[in-house]
Amino acid sequence: IRQRIPRVIIRSTVITGFSGVGEEGFGQLLDYVKTIRFDRLGCFVFSPEEGTPAAGMTDQVSRATASSRAALIMETQKEIALAANKKRIGQVTRVLFEGVDERGILFHGRSYGEAPDIDPVIFVAATSPDLVIGSRPAVRIVDARPYELIGVSLNEYCE
Structure with a gap:
């Protein structure tokens, strides 16, 4: 996409702490964020809502783990966002x-x-x-x- 549209801004939103996502799955998400290098990225901590299918799933991830994962994603994204913004200098x-x-x-x-x-x-x-x-x-x-x-x-x- 960036080769075809040089000034494109790519954004996404990810969630951490969804049931059953262990260290390996989180590592894949973090690698994906590093590979894609989103210009803008939002990250939210999963919060099970009573009465939803996700709230009843097994292998719930603790809130502390989900929060620390979100912090790591956003720490990584901060460096990516700065690099992306620096590319806009002079435009x-x-x-x-x-x-x-x-x-x-x-x-x-x-x-x-x-x-x-x-x-x-x-x-x-x-x-x-x-x-x-x-x-x-x-x-x-x-x-x-x-x-x-x-x-x-x-x-x-x-x-």
Whole structure:
């Protein structure tokens, strides 16, 4: 996919602690996360709901084990996310401004690669008085952190 669509953002969600998933199964999941290198990944701890078939399954995984597995997945993903975000440094993309940071200095918003409510935001330094919440200017990505990007607004056309 990445070869055919170079700027694609690949995301997924995984769950840890499902009944019967032992160390070998978890190891396979962790290897899969390392191999695929998701740009965005969510990880949740399985929680058996009373009255569901999964709640009655044998070989339940302890909450502590499930939580430590989730932490390991997300620790691994943090490094992957940083590497993915660093690849975006220098790219120009349109960013929909959704708000202003608490200091009132930077806009924050999302590009094609950030889903609302679950993905990180892009913080953007923008000085033009024409730019307001709801604007969608071209932004050059200038810095990256694991779960956010930093950009500067440009006055140029962007696809």
